[in-house]
Amino acid sequence: MVVGHRVGNPVTESIATGEEAIKFGQRVLDYLEMQESARKLREELKRVQEFRKAILPLIERELSKS
């Protein structure tokens, strides 16, 4: 949805629906591919999975002592 003006009055209107909306969203994601901070976010999220794998067994180890 965008806010524009018609005959001087502000109107909120849908500019894309269905496939067009999907394409619009995809263009935004394509733009992110070129942005360093966006790529960095993905890299750091992969590290989360590494931490998950490392931490869970240690928690289990501690809980097994209870």
Next chain:
Amino acid sequence: MVKGSPGASVTQADTIYQIGVPRETSQIPPNLVTVYTTMRKVVKGWLDPRWSYFADWSRLDDDDPHSVIQIRRTAPDLADLFDQASSLFEKIHSLRESVNVLIEDEQERLVQEFQSKFDSGSKVKFSFFRISSDGSNDNTLYLIHAWMQGQDVRNTRSSQQGRGFPT
């Protein structure tokens, strides 16, 4: 001598049987069982990057520093990983904010292509973008989530339809 008592031994002919030799086991205090159970649940939830967070470790340090001290003493390797994970999530939070701004700016830029639908020379402003996998507000696709999941818009939409992700 009581058979089966800790450290007891029974001599039969030439054979010595060691019975019930106590083994050193360090038990964790009950308060840490609660803490670890909570942490376990949080860490398991990291499988879905969209809702991953880890404020629990710093919150525990604020609310219950004694438990944190206990963990640092009894499980230093785990405490170190909690420290590192906590820092990582702070970084992710900051990056996520930056990417949200990038998304908003790009959407604003793209909608200018539709200026011709409005008064000539008037400004067009992005309002919002919403794709729902089932037409309802319950399964809205967020671009930041699609990005974090490493998927394109179409695949994210499909996976939400298939798995009924809450949003």
